[in-house]
Amino acid sequence: MGFFEHKETIEENDTVIVYISNDDLFPIIAKSGDVKQTKFGAVKHNEIIGKKFGCRYDCARGYVYLLFPNPEIWTLSLPHRTQILYTPDISRIIFELGLSNGKVVCESGTGSGSLSHAIARGIYPNGHLHTVEFHEERSKKARVEFEHHGLSKNITVYHRDVCEQGWPTEVDHKADAVFLDIPAPYKAIEHVKRALKLEGGEFCNFSPCIEQVQETCEKLREGGFTNIKTIECINSQTTVKSSHFPMPDFGVDYSELEEAGIMPKDCEKIGKYVKRLEKGSRPKTQNLKEEAGQEEAKEDLKLTECNFVVKSALAKRSQYGHTGYLTFARLPPRDNTL
Numbered sequence: 001m002g003f004f005e006h007k008e009t010i011e012e013n014d015t016v017i018v019y020i021s022n023d024d025l026f027p028i029i030a031k032s033g034d035v036k037q038t039k040f041g042a043v044k045h046n047e048i049i050g051k052k053f054g055c056r057y058d059c060a061r062g063y064v065y066l067l068f069p070n071p072e073i074w075t076l077s078l079p080h081r082t083q084i085l086y087t088p089d090i091s092r093i094i095f096e097l098g099l100s101n102g103k104v105v106c107e108s109g110t111g112s113g114s115l116s117h118a119i120a121r122g123i124y125p126n127g128h129l130h131t132v133e134f135h136e137e138r139s140k141k142a143r144v145e146f147e148h149h150g151l152s153k154n155i156t157v158y159h160r161d162v163c164e165q166g167w168p169t170e171v172d173h174k175a176d177a178v179f180l181d182i183p184a185p186y187k188a189i190e191h192v193k194r195a196l197k198l199e200g201g202e203f204c205n206f207s208p209c210i211e212q213v214q215e216t217c218e219k220l221r222e223g224g225f226t227n228i229k230t231i232e233c234i235n236s237q238t239t240v241k242s243s244h245f246p247m248p249d250f251g252v253d254y255s256e257l258e259e260a261g262i263m264p265k266d267c268e269k270i271g272k273y274v275k276r277l278e279k280g281s282r283p284k285t286q287n288l289k290e291e292a293g294q295e296e297a298k299e300d301l302k303l304t305e306c307n308f309v310v311k312s313a314l315a316k317r318s319q320y321g322h323t324g325y326l327t328f329a330r331l332p333p334r335d336n337t338l
C-alpha cells in the first residue's frame with residue numbers, strides 16, 4: 001500500500017489502524033483468516049477486507065473504527081522499539097528544516113521510524129530520506145516497515161554508526177537538512193557537515209538532556225554553524241474560568257440608579273454618574289430616567305442583584321510533557337574544502 005496515497009477500500013496486506021480511542025489504537029496488517037482480539041471483541045480480518053477505510057466495525061461488545069494510516073496516527077499507534085518523537089516536536093522539526101517535495105534529508109537514529117514517516121511525507125514524492133541506525137535488528141524492522149508502506153523509493157535505511165562513519169559517501173553534500181536523535185550528537189557534527197550541501201543547509205538535533213545540548217551547541221559553533229537556537233515544545237493546556245464579582249462600591253446608591261432604569265449593561269452611564277458625583281453634582285432621578293430609556297429596563301438584571309462575570313484564561317500550574325530540547329542551526333554556504 002502507498003502510505004501517502006489514500007485508497008477507499010481495505011485490501012489484503014494493507015496496514016489498517018484499529019481505533020478504539022485517542023489513547024487506544026494499534027495497527028494490523030489485513031490478512032485473510034487472521035483475527036485480532038480487542039477489549040470489545042474480535043476483529044475478523046475476513047470481514048474487514050472489502051470494507052471502506054474510516055468505517056465503523058462492530059465487535060461483540062462494542063465497536064472500533066478502521067482507519068487509513070497517516071504519520072500522525074502512525075506515531076500514536078506504531079510498535080515501539082525505542083523512545084519516539086511525537087507530533088508537537090515533529091511538526092516544529094518539519095517546519096524549521098523547511099522540508100518540501102524533492103528535498104534530501106539525512107537522519108540518525110531511525111529508532112521506531114516515527115519521525116521518518118513524517119519526514120518522508122514532507123519530501124514526498126520526489127525527495128529522499130537517508131536514515132542511519134546502528135542497532136541491526138531495528139534497522140531491519142524499519143526497512144521492512146518502510147517497504148510495506150510503499151516508501152522504499154523515498155527512504156533508504158543504513159545499518160552503521162553515525163558517529164564513526166556518518167552517512168555513505170554517495171550522500172556527501174547531497175543533503176538539504178540533517179536531523180539527529182542519538183545520545184552523543186556532538187560526536188557526529190563533522191559527518192553532518194559532510195552530508196550537507198556546499199551551498200548550505202539546515203540542522204536539527206533532539207536531546208532530552210541540557211548537557212547534551214550544551215556540548216552539541218559548542219561543536220556546532222566550532223563547526224561554523226550559525227543561527228543556533230534551542231527550544232522546547234510543550235503542549236500547554238489553558239482553562240477558561242468564570243469569576244463572579246459583586247458590583248464595585250463606587251459610593252453609589254445602586255437602588256437609586258436602578259429606580260432610574262439604569263441597567264448593569266449601561267456601564268458608560270454608570271461611569272458618567274460616578275464622575276458627576278465626584279464633581280459634587282448629584283443628578284436628579286428624573287433626569288437619569290430620561291437618560292436611561294425605560295424600554296430596555298424590563299428585560300435586564302437589576303443593578304442591586306448584579307454580579308460582574310469576568311472570564312480569564314489560566315495556564316495549568318504545572319506543565320507536564322518535557323520530552324527533550326530541539327536545537328536548530330544553519331550551515332552557511334562554503335567552498336569545496338572541508
Ligand SMILES: C[S@@+](CC[C@H](N)C(=O)[O-])C[C@H]1O[C@@H](n2cnc3c(N)ncnc32)[C@H](O)[C@@H]1O
Pocket residue numbers: 082083084085108109110111112113114115116132133134135138160161162163164181182183184
Ligand atoms: C530515541 S531513538 C530514535 C527515535 C526516532 N527519532 C523515532 O522518532 O522513532 C534513538 C536511536 O538511535 C540509535 N543510535 C544511537 N546511537 C547511534 C549511532 N551512533 N549511530 C546510529 N544510530 C544510533 C539507537 O539505536 C536508537 O534506535
